[in-house]
Amino acid sequence: MKxxxxxxxxxxxxxxxxxxxxxxxxxxxxxxxxxxxxxxSAELAEDVRQAAAVCPALAITVVD
Incomplete structure (x- = not known):
């Protein structure tokens, strides 16, 4: 994940x-x-995806 x-x-x-x-x-x-x-780390993956999802500006992109 990047x-x-x-x-x-x-x-x-x-x-x-x-x-x-x-x-x-x-x-x-x-x-x-x-x-x-x-x-x-992989253990933070779900939290990172949640952060990207709740960003009101869509400023976060998660690349697997």
Whole structure:
């Protein structure tokens, strides 16, 4: 699994952080998503997919 982030689409809603705090964070200055793990472990896969699904801007892409 690989995660791609489109920072330009991010609206800083923070839903990704709520769904998977081990993989996502937000920049302090503007709240834009920060990827903590580009290729997270298999045990985090469901949380990452949930984060992508709840992103209101569709800024997260998961590639298997």
């Amino acid at each position: 995660i791609l982030i489109d920072e330009d689409r991010c609206v800083a809603a923070g839903q990704c952080v709520a769904a998977s705090p081990e993989v996502f964070d937000q920049r302090d200055e503007d709240g834009v998503v920060v990827l903590l793990a580009e290729e997270p």
